[in-house]
Amino acid sequence: MSALSSLPEPRWGFIGAGKMASALIRGMIRAGSVSPSAILASDPSPEARNALAADGVTTSPSNAEVALGSDVLVLAVKPQAMTEALAGLDGGGAGKLVISVAAGVPLARLGAGIGTGARLVRVMPNTPALVGEGASAYCLGPGVTEADEALVLRLLRSVGIARRVPESLMDAATGLCGSGPAFVYAAIEALSDGGVLVGLPRELATQLAAQTVLGAARMVLATGEHPGALKDQVASPGGTTIAGLHALERGAFRAALIGAVQAAALRSAELGQEAPGHGPSRA
Missing domain, CATH: 3.40.50.720 (NAD(P)-binding Rossmann-like Domain)
Incomplete structure (x- = not known):
């Protein structure tokens, strides 16, 4: 030392x-x-x-x-x-x-x-x-x-x-928190695109989308409530939010995010198995 x-x-x-x-x-x-x-x-x-x-x-x-x-x-x-x-x-x-x-x-x-x-x-x-x-x-x-x-x-x-x-969960953590920001950026971009589609200027749409994601994340951390419960608080019967959630379900939104985390975790495990100095390696 x-x-x-x-x-x-x-x-x-x-x-x-x-x-x-x-x-x-x-x-x-x-x-x-x-x-x-x-x-x-x-x-x-x-x-x-x-x-x-x-x-x-x-x-x-x-x-x-x-x-x-x-x-x-x-x-x-x-x-x-x-x-x-x-x-x-x-x-x-x-x-x-x-x-x-x-x-x-x-x-x-x-x-x-x-x-x-x-x-x-x-x-x-x-x-x-x-x-x-x-x-x-x-x-x-x-x-x-x-x-x-x-x-x-x-x-x-x-x-x-x-x-x-434990080390056995590090690949899982890599798939979620290591790669997860990219998945959230893609979601923010898509929300912004949706805002533009319905008439909002791009800069405004992106600001509103990013702040909406930030605020929702802080609600999860501050309240400690299950995200599903917070989602239900927004979705009133016959309202705009449940219509949008229905569209997400048709597009397999949740399944796509689950699959993205799984794919990233599997790739992290592959990186650990590759011989040093061989094969492509990207975080």
């Missing part, structure tokens, strides 16, 4: 400085849970490094330099880049808390590539973390301590909510 581990607050190292890493880093800074001076980040892209450097983060093109200088290591790379990223750590992950955000990459593969004594955690955040409204699932590997888990939650709760699951 780095000598820096004796400090009261750990130094966070991010391998990868893309959108998700930037969202997590800026979320922690915004929440006041870590200072920019305690964060290191590596990325081959000068543009990505410069963007974080402007926030006071120390950046480097070297994964090994960041790994060796940090206490907590966050692997924020695409699944297809994980093998190369692990090889570039030069042993810097050994004995440390290592958090991976790569879809489908199991703890066993991470452990084989990192080194002796690393305490491993898999997390699946999603893109709404960029605006502080993320939904993340995480699972813990052997040897992870309560203090380690507290650090994981510090990271994830700075950009939204986080729920712990």
Whole structure:
């Protein structure tokens, strides 16, 4: 473990400085849970490094330099880049808390590539973390301590909510919260299209559609009521809403969303089974 581990607050190292890493880093800074001076980040892209450097983060093109200088290591790379990223750590992950955000990459593969004594955690955040409204699932590997888990939650709760699951459910969580925002964006686009179809200007239709989805989601979280019960509260007998719900049922709307989550979860499982460095890999 780095000598820096004796400090009261750990130094966070991010391998990868893309959108998700930037969202997590800026979320922690915004929440006041870590200072920019305690964060290191590596990325081959000068543009990505410069963007974080402007926030006071120390950046480097070297994964090994960041790994060796940090206490907590966050692997924020695409699944297809994980093998190369692990090889570039030069042993810097050994004995440390290592958090991976790569879809489908199991703890066993991470452990084989990192080194002796690393305490491993898999997390699946999603893109709404960029605006502080993320939904993340995480699972813990052997040897992870309560203090380690507290650090994981510090990271994830700075950009939204986080729920712990067994590793066997990480692919399911990936299908739901990891890929789910894309399904919701498609629904918002379709609602906007519907508004345009019945005469609303596009900009207004999109704003109303997005706010309607946001408000409905907040109602589910704030009330704790089953979504079906909230739906029934809107659908009065013989009214406009039940007519619209009937149209959704004719179009197999619910079945399509269920199938989308299932397909994404299955693809996540496939990513975990593909040999490192082989085959197409996309989150």
